[in-house]
Amino acid sequence: MPDTLTPFPASIDDIRAANARLDPVVRRTPLLSSPFLDEIAGRRVLVKPECLQHTGSFKFRGAWSAISALDPDVRAKGIIAFSSGNHAQGIAHAATRHGVPSVIIMPGNAPAVKIANTRALGAEVVLYDRETEDRDEIGAKIAEDRGLTLIKPFDDPLVIAGQATCGLEIATQAAEAGVTSADVLVCCGGGGLTSGIAIALEAEAPGLRVRPVEPVGFDDVARSLLSGRIERNDRVSGSICDAIITPTPGELTFPVMQRLCGPGVVVPEELCLKAMAEAFNRLKIVLEPGGAIALAAALYMPETVEGDTVIAVASGGNVDAPMFTKALAEL
């Protein structure tokens, strides 16, 4: 069977349908630039600031895509998700704006501010003990008791289609900026955003090549792309880029990345702090370390990128004041 018939988790039609569902609510983020960043990188740099998206990260796109596609009767019973981070906030906000309940399962030792924020966005937060309790078991019981629908953070076709709407915007905005050929660097965890953008660009801007960007020591996607099979990180904690750390690429997302993405870029995490500082200084946006890693690659590892323009997706900005202050010391 020819390659083009391989079933993809989301087709361009699925993505366009997700985009139509998102249209009344999504924030269409602009494409930012600064001659000062061009100077650092030695080429034109365009930045897609998804930190400006609702709840401060691209995750709202996937959450809205999945929740809005549910049968209304199913949706009314509510949503459940496992997350202590950006997915939690995206789901909570998207569910609340649909007027339906959401339950977020979080480890009891998650930062208090993340628990408080998720609750303030309208979710019920259920805490579990990482040492003694089984997260999946707790979630499955609550889901069954209440008839909730589980929405996974990346291995879900509707979530991938939602994140892909960011790629549709990049295609349009790059064309408006006269860019037909460039590397598109994407901060990569499980690969939902990366694979989604890749599918969108294959259809809408085939001269743009997506490349996943990860921190040193958590480069499961880069290694998986090299070996041709799913590789695992030795650990999933201990990085300032916590928002984009996952054990492995997703089962749905990896085949997409394998077919459509260029080689991964692996970045020392201290460069993320420098990129956060320049994003503050030149673009006036707030990035979290994991959300700055693609920009870090664009600015400080220009030898890994091809072409006279590079596009960096800045995936999120949920950072606390102490970490941001630390980044500003890089200026």
Place this chain on the structure above:
Amino acid sequence: MPDTLTPFPASIDDIRAANARLDPVVRRTPLLSSPFLDEIAGRRVLVKPECLQHTGSFKFRGAWSAISALDPDVRAKGIIAFSSGNHAQGIAHAATRHGVPSVIIMPGNAPAVKIANTRALGAEVVLYDRETEDRDEIGAKIAEDRGLTLIKPFDDPLVIAGQATCGLEIATQAAEAGVTSADVLVCCGGGGLTSGIAIALEAEAPGLRVRPVEPVGFDDVARSLLSGRIERNDRVSGSICDAIITPTPGELTFPVMQRLCGPGVVVPEELCLKAMAEAFNRLKIVLEPGGAIALAAALYMPETVEGDTVIAVASGGNVDAPMFTKALAEL
């Protein structure tokens, strides 16, 4: 003669023409919001983040509007401006992108980083000694010698028309958000942005009422609106809101504000630091103190605002790391 025939510095047609000239280059800034800000203000808060504009403030709009309208032969000789701040950067960048020279006259004791940035944007910076030299004399001589065109920071019809394009966007975006009636709070110095937005909204969204916002001690516009004549500030330095401090409202901008704006709002400047912190935390944008003063009024002085929605224009983000770190301590 009826009021409606009073000649305005810029008509809605002038503004639409400026908008067409800006269209290929201006950054169309989104309208941001957060349920957390709505909670603080007790009403819906919409924020227009002009910190995301080229050079970090709305000033690029007016600069481009004025430079792009010049006769090409005149423009080719170059532009001159007096500014140590956001107007300087807007002019430098707009001139450079037109491929024409610019000269910016700055006091010799301006911060080194502002001088360096203005030069890096392509301008020639001429420094003068505030104590012993006459700025206007120096500028006039250079302008005459080289045939440069002076562009003033606010009392220029083409500059006002350029800033007004921000108002056209607010009109469209407010309608998309279902808002037909609201106070629009605008950070106000000489009144170019405030009067421009007011003219645009009078034509495009007459239910939106513009109100200038200034810091305590520098409330020349608020007092002028009350007394019906141009009032002067006692001093023009010593505020963290330096970007929006001018001695008096403009001669062109004041009559517009007088006819179209609601009462001024006067804000203690320490509230700007709190608003900067919340803009960081909830909107993921970087604001300078003067650029945050309208948001400060929206969040912390809700009793001065009318209606169930308030729109705050966040006019600029050119702030250094120490001042921003100080603001983050408010969280």
